[in-house]
Amino acid sequence: MTLNRRSHLALMAGIAAGALALSACSAGSLGSSSSSxxxxxVTITMLVDNGDATVKTANGIAEAYNAxxxxxxxxxxxxxxxxxxxxxxxxxxxxxxxxxxxAYNSGSLMQALDPGKNLVPLTSEPYMGNxxxxxxxxxxxxxxxYGVPLGQATGGGILYxxxxxxxxxxxxxxxxxxxxxxxxxxxxxxxDPVIQTYGDTWTSQLFVLAxxxxxxxxxxxxxxxxTANKAKYVDQPAIKGFQRLEDVFKAxxxxxxxxxxxxxxxxxxxxxxxxxxxxxxxxxVSAYVSxxxxxxxxxxxxxxxxxxxxxxxxxxxxxxxxxxxTTTKGAKLDAAKKxxxxxxxxxxxxxxxxxxxPTGPYMIKGCTLPSSLxxxxxxxxxxxxxxxVAPALEFVSAIKGPNLEKITVEVGSGITSxxxxxxxxxxxxxxxxxxxxxPGW
Amino acid sequence: MSTTSTRPKAPTRASRxxxxxxxxxxxxxxxxxxxxxYLILFIVPTIMSFYFxxxxxxxxxxxxxxxxxxxxxxxxxxxxxxxxxxLVYGVLTSVSKVVLGMLLAVVLSSPLIxxxxxxxxxxxxxxxxxVGVGLTFQVLLDxxxxxxxxxxxxxxxxxxxxxxxxPKLALxxxxxxxxxxxxxxxxxxxxxxxxxxxxxxxEAARVDGASxxxxxxxxILPLSFPATSTVIILSLIGGxxxxxxxxxxxxxxxxxxxxxxxxxxxxxxQAGFYGLSTAGNVVLFLVVTAIVYPLSRWLNSRExxx
Numbered sequence: 124m125t126l127n128r129r130s131h132l133a134l135m136a137g138i139a140a141g142a143l144a145l146s147a148c149s150a151g152s153l154g155s156s157s158s159s160x161x162x163x164x165v166t167i168t169m170l171v172d173n174g175d176a177t178v179k180t181a182n183g184i185a186e187a188y189n190a191x192x193x194x195x196x197x198x199x200x201x202x203x204x205x206x207x208x209x210x211x212x213x214x215x216x217x218x219x220x221x222x223x224x225x226a227y228n229s230g231s232l233m234q235a236l237d238p239g240k241n242l243v244p245l246t247s248e249p250y251m252g253n254x255x256x257x258x259x260x261x262x263x264x265x266x267x268x269y270g271v272p273l274g275q276a277t278g279g280g281i282l283y284x285x286x287x288x289x290x291x292x293x294x295x296x297x298x299x300x301x302x303x304x305x306x307x308x309x310x311x312x313x314x315d316p317v318i319q320t321y322g323d324t325w326t327s328q329l330f331v332l333a334x335x336x337x338x339x340x341x342x343x344x345x346x347x348x349x350t351a352n353k354a355k356y357v358d359q360p361a362i363k364g365f366q367r368l369e370d371v372f373k374a375x376x377x378x379x380x381x382x383x384x385x386x387x388x389x390x391x392x393x394x395x396x397x398x399x400x401x402x403x404x405x406x407x408v409s410a411y412v413s414x415x416x417x418x419x420x421x422x423x424x425x426x427x428x429x430x431x432x433x434x435x436x437x438x439x440x441x442x443x444x445x446x447x448x449t450t451t452k453g454a455k456l457d458a459a460k461k462x463x464x465x466x467x468x469x470x471x472x473x474x475x476x477x478x479x480x481p482t483g484p485y486m487i488k489g490c491t492l493p494s495s496l497x498x499x500x501x502x503x504x505x506x507x508x509x510x511x512v513a514p515a516l517e518f519v520s521a522i523k524g525p526n527l528e529k530i531t532v533e534v535g536s537g538i539t540s541x542x543x544x545x546x547x548x549x550x551x552x553x554x555x556x557x558x559x560x561x562p563g564w
Numbered sequence: 565m566s567t568t569s570t571r572p573k574a575p576t577r578a579s580r581x582x583x584x585x586x587x588x589x590x591x592x593x594x595x596x597x598x599x600x601x602y603l604i605l606f607i608v609p610t611i612m613s614f615y616f617x618x619x620x621x622x623x624x625x626x627x628x629x630x631x632x633x634x635x636x637x638x639x640x641x642x643x644x645x646x647x648x649x650x651l652v653y654g655v656l657t658s659v660s661k662v663v664l665g666m667l668l669a670v671v672l673s674s675p676l677i678x679x680x681x682x683x684x685x686x687x688x689x690x691x692x693x694x695v696g697v698g699l700t701f702q703v704l705l706d707x708x709x710x711x712x713x714x715x716x717x718x719x720x721x722x723x724x725x726x727x728x729x730x731p732k733l734a735l736x737x738x739x740x741x742x743x744x745x746x747x748x749x750x751x752x753x754x755x756x757x758x759x760x761x762x763x764x765x766x767e768a769a770r771v772d773g774a775s776x777x778x779x780x781x782x783x784i785l786p787l788s789f790p791a792t793s794t795v796i797i798l799s800l801i802g803g804x805x806x807x808x809x810x811x812x813x814x815x816x817x818x819x820x821x822x823x824x825x826x827x828x829x830x831x832x833x834q835a836g837f838y839g840l841s842t843a844g845n846v847v848l849f850l851v852v853t854a855i856v857y858p859l860s861r862w863l864n865s866r867e868x869x870x
Binding site: 206207209210213214216217235237240241321324379380382383525526529530532533536538539550554555557558560 | 622708728731816817818833835836
């Protein structure tokens, strides 16, 4: 009986081991599902985030490209958004499992991908000549450039309800003092002057991030000093952003549900006119335009005012880029470059415009925007036309602390003071700088 | 089978007999598949994490930096607050679950109408996923649009408390949700513990004329101690490493007001500080072990005395 039992056990163990090997096998083969297209043509894949607008844009690009170009077929794959997406991209790069092309943020987030090791440099490609200089800065690491812009530039500033402004006889403020004076009148009229929505914590950062035009206007080498660990947020001029946040809270200018409201509720309040102004990024234009028939014309946009009316300008967010990972080789690499050569032309822009209404100017030379855009977009375009634009800090310095949105929630809801918040953010930034191995930290 | 034959043998030969017995019916290589899974999925990552805790790790390269991560982790401005929050959270949820679980179990062990149904109702929240519970309560507790505060305003006429967005209140609101969700399991363990008390004790107590309170105090309470220690250990470990519920309700906010160690670690990981977050995990592992191991030993020794 013992013998019998023993062989039975051995059999079971064998089955178990076999099952293990089997499952390991199938898990492995899932990763490499690269299907080659029809004979003679190369299929390349591009990974984009699964945001609604991104997917629509990417599919529009693929459709337009596949219709007009033979020999290469472009397919779209999606990944999560936000920090989960960041980790997915890093993991795919680290394990060599990345698609042939991928879309990702430019600026500090791209710097964290270790571009020198993971991305194919595009500096010497002829089509890089079509790319605007400010975008090139945002995708440069060391002496090489790595990306081609996908989408349009976004402005960071203040969306405002033009009907409320007209009704109260207000004009667009050029200085912070004007802005606060407007707020007092709006509050007296029973309307919330400033909408804040800390239910989506990222929205709390705008007053600090969109103040960067004013920072660099008063100290032009601030970003360099900051990257070298010499300029700090606790000092002037950068601390102003935190103080703005404190100012509006202390004056009682916020909507009463500021702590729990979400971004969509904030836009809703702005469109309805129960709130007058909302510090925001202009990519949300497409979201509020669908909220009411007249929203497109009712909502305007102005840059965050500073102290000096003569130095008024816009902080702009550079669009994300399309990159080629170093794991793309041979025919696929050639095909990927061929696609980028097509994409970095007005034809690529038109494909994007057709898919989703643009919310800002393209970063590729020769691209034009359609007429009849929402008013906020044309308001923003004026700053670009006048040349009063500076890229946001994250595109000129590799450092952005991960806890900024938590700290701005604290300052913006009166839990801590502007000075303490700024100090805490300086600490937070240190970790990022050390992680990137920057000199001087 | 052969166990019965080894039992009467002299104790000096017992170990050899056990060894022979193991040798005969359980060949050691039978453990290979299970052991392999355990080794690959638990031991190897654990040891690797101890290594990566000492590096600055970007997923692309790891630079050895000694104890810097731990120094940085302990200098983290939110860390002291989050340590305090972790302890408050662990102790409060654990104590509430013991007290409420015991009371509910006593009620649900007595002959009631629809007892089975009530037991199911009590246990039901345990079956729902924490993330689902968190998102649901986010809606229920919304200070201006949620049903809880709508009722509050209807009764008092004033605005209700900002449950999840008031920095002083947020952590305690999450504790309350956790207790609502977890008390069913504690109740279940207590019902089993009370059912395991031999009926003779109750009969003897009743013959002696003991009141319900005296029966509870002198029979149920001491004799369900094994259940109490199980509930304490389980809920304390659960509370100390709690993450999903906090993340789905407040994300550690507003600001850093309801951060616990686990959420601080997760945020480090999100930010791409892989070495730092691994160091945080090592710290969490040591903290939980340092609290739970002695407690478990002490509770076990108490049980042995009983």
